[in-house]
Amino acid sequence: MLNAKILGSGKAVGSTVMKNDELEKEMSLPKGWMEKASGVQSRFYINPDKNESALTLGVAAAKQAIDESGLALEDIDCIIGANGSPLQAIPCAASLYQRELGLEESGIPCFDVDTTCYSFPLALFVASNLINNNVYQHILIISSDTPSKTLDQCEKEVRTIFGDGAAAFVVTSSNGDSKINKFLLKTYSSGADFTCVKGGGTLRPPNDPETMPNDNLFQMEGRKVYKAAVRYLPSFLEDFFLNSLSKEDYKFIIPHQTSKKGITIFEKFGFKREQIGDHLATHGNCIAASIPMLFHDLLSSNKIDRGDNVLLFGTSAGLSLGALSLTY
Amino acid sequence: MLNAKILGSGKAVGSTVMKNDELEKEMSLPKGWMEKASGVQSRFYINPDKNESALTLGVAAAKQAIDESGLALEDIDCIIGANGSPLQAIPCAASLYQRELGLEESGIPCFDVDTTCYSFPLALFVASNLINNNVYQHILIISSDTPSKTLDQCEKEVRTIFGDGAAAFVVTSSNGDSKINKFLLKTYSSGADFTCVKGGGTLRPPNDPETMPNDNLFQMEGRKVYKAAVRYLPSFLEDFFLNSLSKEDYKFIIPHQTSKKGITIFEKFGFKREQIGDHLATHGNCIAASIPMLFHDLLSSNKIDRGDNVLLFGTSAGLSLGALSLTY
Numbered sequence: 001m002l003n004a005k006i007l008g009s010g011k012a013v014g015s016t017v018m019k020n021d022e023l024e025k026e027m028s029l030p031k032g033w034m035e036k037a038s039g040v041q042s043r044f045y046i047n048p049d050k051n052e053s054a055l056t057l058g059v060a061a062a063k064q065a066i067d068e069s070g071l072a073l074e075d076i077d078c079i080i081g082a083n084g085s086p087l088q089a090i091p092c093a094a095s096l097y098q099r100e101l102g103l104e105e106s107g108i109p110c111f112d113v114d115t116t117c118y119s120f121p122l123a124l125f126v127a128s129n130l131i132n133n134n135v136y137q138h139i140l141i142i143s144s145d146t147p148s149k150t151l152d153q154c155e156k157e158v159r160t161i162f163g164d165g166a167a168a169f170v171v172t173s174s175n176g177d178s179k180i181n182k183f184l185l186k187t188y189s190s191g192a193d194f195t196c197v198k199g200g201g202t203l204r205p206p207n208d209p210e211t212m213p214n215d216n217l218f219q220m221e222g223r224k225v226y227k228a229a230v231r232y233l234p235s236f237l238e239d240f241f242l243n244s245l246s247k248e249d250y251k252f253i254i255p256h257q258t259s260k261k262g263i264t265i266f267e268k269f270g271f272k273r274e275q276i277g278d279h280l281a282t283h284g285n286c287i288a289a290s291i292p293m294l295f296h297d298l299l300s301s302n303k304i305d306r307g308d309n310v311l312l313f314g315t316s317a318g319l320s321l322g323a324l325s326l327t328y
Numbered sequence: 329m330l331n332a333k334i335l336g337s338g339k340a341v342g343s344t345v346m347k348n349d350e351l352e353k354e355m356s357l358p359k360g361w362m363e364k365a366s367g368v369q370s371r372f373y374i375n376p377d378k379n380e381s382a383l384t385l386g387v388a389a390a391k392q393a394i395d396e397s398g399l400a401l402e403d404i405d406c407i408i409g410a411n412g413s414p415l416q417a418i419p420c421a422a423s424l425y426q427r428e429l430g431l432e433e434s435g436i437p438c439f440d441v442d443t444t445c446y447s448f449p450l451a452l453f454v455a456s457n458l459i460n461n462n463v464y465q466h467i468l469i470i471s472s473d474t475p476s477k478t479l480d481q482c483e484k485e486v487r488t489i490f491g492d493g494a495a496a497f498v499v500t501s502s503n504g505d506s507k508i509n510k511f512l513l514k515t516y517s518s519g520a521d522f523t524c525v526k527g528g529g530t531l532r533p534p535n536d537p538e539t540m541p542n543d544n545l546f547q548m549e550g551r552k553v554y555k556a557a558v559r560y561l562p563s564f565l566e567d568f569f570l571n572s573l574s575k576e577d578y579k580f581i582i583p584h585q586t587s588k589k590g591i592t593i594f595e596k597f598g599f600k601r602e603q604i605g606d607h608l609a610t611h612g613n614c615i616a617a618s619i620p621m622l623f624h625d626l627l628s629s630n631k632i633d634r635g636d637n638v639l640l641f642g643t644s645a646g647l648s649l650g651a652l653s654l655t656y
């Protein structure tokens with residue numbers, strides 16, 4: 001158990017609302033196919049003509065989170081980047097966020113943590129350990145993913161699911177009322193190829209003539225991810241709930257917004273429908289930004305109060321399963 | 329102060345020894361130019377024909393570290409990837425290492441931390457916090473960077489400096505004799521463009537027609553990095569040594585192997601030549617792998633004993649300065 005408290009949160013999405021109609025027309029899919037396949041009705045896309053990017057969305061969310069926390073920019077003493085997809089290969093995203101926030105001469109330490117879609121709860125857990133050990137006082141975590149431009153434009157599954165968005169949280173120490181109760185992460189790399197971008201690094205460098213254009217695109221075998229998750233989930237949840245809060249103690253489980261099936265599956269594991277956070281229909285899956293975006297939405301609509309227990313659950317590329325229990 | 333102990337370490341380098349003579353001939357540089365400019369005489373390159381890559385080097389180093397620690401593979405309960413350059417954009421490197429180690433069904437949690445060249449000490453610090461808080465018991469940290477294939481082949485500065493290598497460390501809890509004494513990281517993103525690969529992420533996706541081939545290459549303005557480091561170093565070191573061990577308490581300072589100037593500068597800051605770790609001449613700069621590779625070399629040649637104080641210092645892309653003090 002770690003004493004840590006969320007002071008403020010923020011969210012930003014791309015300014016273009018991309019509805020299924022338009023995408024279905026473009027991809028010559030029957031009307032209604034996308035909603036039936038995934039539960040997504042529309043998603044937000046960045047508009048590069050308006051200079052929108054993962055960087056600008058992340059910074060907009062960060063400014064809102066800092067504002068809401070009642071702190072000044074200079075009170076932040078650590079910035080953690082928790083993207084699922086990199087902004088660029090080098091340096092870390094946190095550093096680019098720092099510059100865009102006008103803190104380029106502040107010396108505020110910047111680093112990234114990465115376990116793809118589950119990077120935000122991982123960052124929250126790492127931040128809480130650092131706060132608990134009196135390393136830092138006010139940590140800013142930013143998750144921002146804008147996959148729209150990096151998807152295989154011919155792949156109906158990924159184009160149905162993914163959207164662009166960002167969220168940011170400010171975390172500080174707590175007197176014990178707010179806390180991280182438990183964290184569990186399990187990685188099964190037998191599924192490492194189910195969700196991947198094989199390019200972008202030293203194994204298949206972008207400019208290597210042997211690197212194929214497809215290596216640089218996001219690849220997902222959604223059915224395999226779902227099957228693997230279903231296989232590992234029972235023992236994962238059993239481990240997680242051992243000597244811990246029980247399902248009915250949670251106001252909300254906030255699952256990564258993978259698909260309708262990936263969200264409603266928690267009903268089979270004993271959660272009530274009203275406990276399961278869900279904004280998939282209007283946002284799609286925004287990779288690492290999904291969990292904190294939905295968390296922010298539930299906070300800003302006053303559906304979560306101080307003292308409520310919240311469970312951040314996710315599957316991620318790797319393949320990993322993660323769960324973090326917190327008392328808000 | 330965190331109780332944490334290094335149990336074992338390992339190192340691997342590319343099998344090709346690339347001497348200055350050959351590179352100077354290829355690049356039509358006068359004989360002796362490279363050593364004079366940098367202090368590097370030769371560096372190791374991976375040989376892709378022998379199936380060498382950042383993945384295989386990282387795993388070779390990891391196996392040696394686990395072996396040396398006296399543990400079985402299954403005793404590892406967390407794997408942290410601490411590369412300076414990604415293996416691929418998605419998923420995290422730790423997951424790919426896990427699979428290559430044959431642990432693909434183990435469930436061992438995998439994630440990466442990233443502050444480019446200083447990723448290893450950051451990972452060691454994060455690991456020590458997690459160990460100290462009883463989250464994990466035996467954490468494997470792997471840093472592996474093989475920039476040779478991603479460098480601008482026409483850029484004499486980067487081709488002189490960089491080599492391919494990997495190192496891995498196993499960290500566990502301690503009774504207090506071995507410990508992390510202090511950690512300091514400062515980021516000045518005014519220098520974010522001094523060392524960068526602007527491609528490889530969502531800001532300039534590899535397949536975007538507007539992304540230029542050069543965006544995917546490693547770019548470094550060495551003189552600007554050095555000047556910035558020299559500017560920030562006095563106040564950084566003053567902060568670091570405040571209420572802490574003093575310079576003469578250290579058996580070794582292990583600086584990131586940036587260049588001869590970047591290593592010998594510590595003499596100006598009060599360290600004796602024999603305190604300053606250095607294998608630049610034979611290894612060059614292996615990005616995030618440099619600090620742990622040199623640390624491993626000093627350990628395996630018995631130059632560091634239990635109880636000795638060691639200072640891991642680095643500048644990194646971001647631009648960041650970092651220092652971690654440990655009692656081995």
